[in-house]
Amino acid sequence: MSKSRTVEVFTANCPLCSDVVDTVRDMACDSCKVRVVSLQDESGVQRAREVGVQSVPAVAINGTLASCCQGRGVPREALREAGVGVPI
Numbered sequence: 001m002s003k004s005r006t007v008e009v010f011t012a013n014c015p016l017c018s019d020v021v022d023t024v025r026d027m028a029c030d031s032c033k034v035r036v037v038s039l040q041d042e043s044g045v046q047r048a049r050e051v052g053v054q055s056v057p058a059v060a061i062n063g064t065l066a067s068c069c070q071g072r073g074v075p076r077e078a079l080r081e082a083g084v085g086v087p088i
Contacts, residue, residue, distance in 0.1 A: 003031060010048050010058040020057035059088045 009024050011017035021036055028034050037044045039056060051060045054073030059066045080086065 004037065005032045006062055007032050008035045008047070008051070008060045008063075010039060010051075010053045010056050011045070012039050012056045017057040020059065024059060046050070049074050 007024055009021050011021060013031075024026075025034055037047050039045055039048055048058075050057075051058075051063060052065055053060075053069070055069075056071040058072070062070070062083060
């Protein structure tokens with residue numbers, strides 16, 4: 001039985017996400033199964049939640065977010081520190 005690696009690319013179908021999809025497909029080897037997961041589909045949103053995606057593009061390998069994709073997103077605290085919601 002051959003081993004394989006599942007690589008999921010989470011995308012909002014924008015040009016920046018498309019660049020990451022292209023990069024992953026270019027880098028993938030014969031044992032990599034690349035799956036593009038669109039967040040425009042409810043099933044894609046559900047899968048993203050299961051994996052812990054907080055922003056896109058994001059990549060998960062065998063169900064685990066790649067280290068480059070962890071801890072991202074837009075936390076309320078960071079927005080507040082940047083001045084959102086703070087009177088001038």
